[in-house]
Amino acid sequence: MTARNVSTELKTISNDLKTAKTTLASTRTELNSTKSVVADLTTKLNARTSEMVDIQTSEIVDIGKMPTSCADLEGMGHKLSGFFSVKGKKMMEMIYCNFNANQNEKEKWIGYVDVKSAPVNFHVMRNSLFSTEFKPIPFDLVQLNEGNAMKLASGIFTAPRPGTYFFSFAAVARLSDSAFHSYLNLNGNRIGSSFVLEESGPVSQYNPLTLQSTLNLKTGDQLWLTIVYSGKSSYLHDNEYHHTHFTGFMLDEEIVASL
Secondary structure (H helix, E strand, O other): OOHHHHHHHHHHHHHHHHHHHHHHHHHHHHHHHHHHHHHHHHHHHHHHHHHHHHHHOOOOOOOOOOOOOHHHHHHHOOOOOEEEEEEOOOOEEEEEEOOOOOOOOOEEEEEEOOOOOOOOEEEEEOOOOEOOOOOOOOOOEEEEEEOOOEEOOOOEEEOOOOEEEEEEEEEEEEEOOOEEEEEEEEOOEEEEEEEEEOOOOOOOEEEEEEEEEEEEEOOOOEEEEEEEEOOOOOEEEOOOOOOOEEEEEEEEEOHHHHO
């Protein structure tokens, strides 16, 4: 290798070193800038965290009642916007509260909250025929009786709390004459009925009976089923296959009445 070639190679190496130094200096500058940005973000995050803690640990004020609005919640000390359950006229309700300043729509109603103080539902059946007219139909077997509102021996359902309830009755009627009626009774008053009719004699047949109803009940309201038929030997048919069913359950509870 000649002296000229060595000199050229050294110059190249020197230029590469200068370039590397320049790049390193630029990288150091960018790193310092990044450190500054990270430090600034850390300061802001710490400040925000402290603010959130102050908000969450701020004193909650007793306003002397259950909250019914965003104004009540704000008066209690809530500062973070969000969804809240509040006391409505009959049921619990969901609202959205915007506690930010200068907002035109501070409160938005979302809907009802399905809250029940306790479940109420039942499913009862018979396993033998029944022919007594005008008397509440008793039941022999219980599949479900959550809340114990349905009494098997008497066949009477007593509403434990105010609210909306659904009921369904299904049975098989054995006709020996022209007509067979089933009735739904509320506090002694007939409020629903189902019947089968056969005008061509002689009559000897089995027919299905169905009856459904959705009712708004008060605490203590009583509900039961009865049958009435023409002739002397008609009856509700049943055996070990359980053709007679009575079911009911609470759809919505007017829970505010018990608060």
